[in-house]
Structures are given as C-alpha cells and as structure tokens.
Amino acid sequence: MSDTLDQALIELLVCPRDRLPLRQQPGCVVCADGHRYAVIEGIPILLVPGIKQTHIEGERSLLVAEAGQAAQLPQFDVAPGEIDPFVQNAIGATNGSLYKHLVGKLTDYPIPTLRLPPGHGKSFLEVGCSWGRWCVAAARAGYRPIGIDPSLKGVRAAKRVAKQLGVNAQYLVADGRHLPFRAEVFEQAFSYSVLQHLAKDDAQLTLQEICRVLRPGGECRIQMPNALGIRCLYHQARRGFREAQNFEVRYWTPGQLLSAFRAALGSAHISVDGYFSLNPQASDIRFLPRRYRALVHTSEYLRWISEVFPPLRYLADSLYVTAARGDKNPSLPP
Secondary structure, eight states: OOOOHHHHHHHBBTTTOOOBBEETTTTTEETTTTOOOEETTTTTEOOTTTTTOOOOOHHHHHHHHHHGOOOOOOOOOOOOOOOOHHHHHHHHHHHHHHGGGGTOOOOOOOOOOOOOOTTTOOEEEEEEEOOOOHHHHHTTTTTTEEEEEEEEHHHHHHHHHHHHHTTTOOOEEEEEEBBOOOSSSSEEEEEEESSSGGGGHHHHHHHHHHHHEEEEEEEEEEEEEESSHHHHHHHHTTTTOOOOOOTTTBBBBBHHHHHHHHHSSSOOOEEEESSSSSSOOOOGGGGGGGHHHHHHHHHHHHHHHHSGGGGGGGGGSSSEEEEOOOOOOOTTOO
C-alpha cells in the first residue's frame, strides 16, 4: 500500500506541535522544525508524543509510529458483502449498549442519518471518527469528509469501510486537542459520543481547536450528554455522583454546555438528539430488537415535541450543541 499522501490533504496539514506546514518524505511527514510523523499504510500518525493521550489507543498508535515500516500490523481482506472485523467486534463500544447484541452478527453497516443540511461539497471534519460511520453519512449527504481519531486500528478500519462502500473520505490519526490542520479550512465540524469521554479541560481545548480550524461562519455540531437527563441521572447515581475517571462519561448541564461552546465559538444553541440513551439512531431501527425499537420510537416522538415545547429539551439524555464561528475567534486574543 502506498504511503504517499494526497497533495490536497498535505496542503491542509500542519505540525500539531508548532503549526508549521508539513512536507512529505519517505515513510513520514516532517515540519521545518524537524518534528517527524510516521505515515503507515497511507495514514499519517499526527499525535503529539510526550503528553498524556486521551485514550489508550493513542499510546498504541504512537508505538506503531515509533516502529515505522517495521511495525507488524494484522492485515484484513474484506470481501464484498462482508462486514469489517473491527466493526463486528467494536459495534457495541462505538454505537452504544443497545447495539451489543450485534457483536459478531452484523450483516450490514449501521450508517446513521446526519441531521445537517445537504453538504453541496462543503468540507467536513469529524473529531473521533473510529470506523467512520458519520463520515460515510456525511459523504452520502454531499460533504467532503476528513475523520480523525487517536486509534490507528479505528482509522485503518474506516479506510477499509470507505473503500468497501465506495465512499470518498480521508482519515488520519490525530488528537482533537492538537488538530493538525491549518486555520480556517473547514466549513462543518462534527463529533458524536467523543468529547463526553474527555476531561472537561480537554474538551474545552478541543472546542478551541475546532474553532481555530473552522472558517468564519463555519458551524460545529457536537453530541453531548445532559446531566439532567433521566437516564443520565440514573448512571450518575450508580457511580455515586463522583468525578469521572479515565474514559468514563462526563455529564454536562445545558448551561455548562452553552457556556463552554460560547466561550470557544461565540454563539451556540442546544437541540435534542434523543431520550433514554446516548447513542441509538432512528435510522438503525432495523438493527434493534423489538423492545429497543419501542424505546427509540418514543425518543423520536419526544424529540419532535421538544421542537415545539423547548423546555422538554432539558430532560433529554443526549443533546446536540450547535455553534457557529463568528468573524473573530473568541478563543484567541485580539
């Protein structure tokens, strides 16, 4: 497999440490300050070494980068009609507990419906893409998606799935706190079930980075858990309302979400993603058992009511926060 990167992608990339442009060399990309990043199977690993990674897979990706071309990675040859083995094994972790019954049993990819207007060729960044389901949805909606994730395993799977489905999407290994992109290059940013796992300081750093890479007028839409949601309150009570640890979910009140997003981007509003859980999609109904279908149908009904009765939003478990970047970046000094 070629390690040569698409020139259009190279022109978007910068060093995540000093934001200098990157240039290709055999098996790597490098900046003028000499920071070198491995390219494995055409995937640049643009993580910052020497800092605490947000997920153990980030540490593993750095180990592969250090090994470079000598890294021994498992190879998968996914035939047409088959489901990628990474997706088969990770579906419960990536899509949520209502999907755990599908582990090893998928016969099709659960590609969600993106609740955004048609893309018409707009650039789209997904932070925390894993195997790429939302990037596939974005491409089908007319966007030009780029997905990042600290997991090389997930990004390799995303490339295989995109190729299998005939979808034009690009993927790289990176950290949302240190986005390896030039300023003001994306028109739409998106993240689902990702920032909720980060310490709140790290989530705010990620929001500032998203703002930096968005064009003025560009929009981000990010799914986050609502600390006031009925199911979310249940899960917080189960762990004694203690502080989250490691990759556990962090719960935010709607007020905290709006404050954080407005500080980073300048304007924000919330809408409902769903009730009773954080992940199920109405477009995935055919994948779910009957008892779960009733839950998702009820969630969709309540979501519809919340559009005409906004106070109901404050009881939702899963929220979308939508923010638009103004002409000035509020997270940077004037």
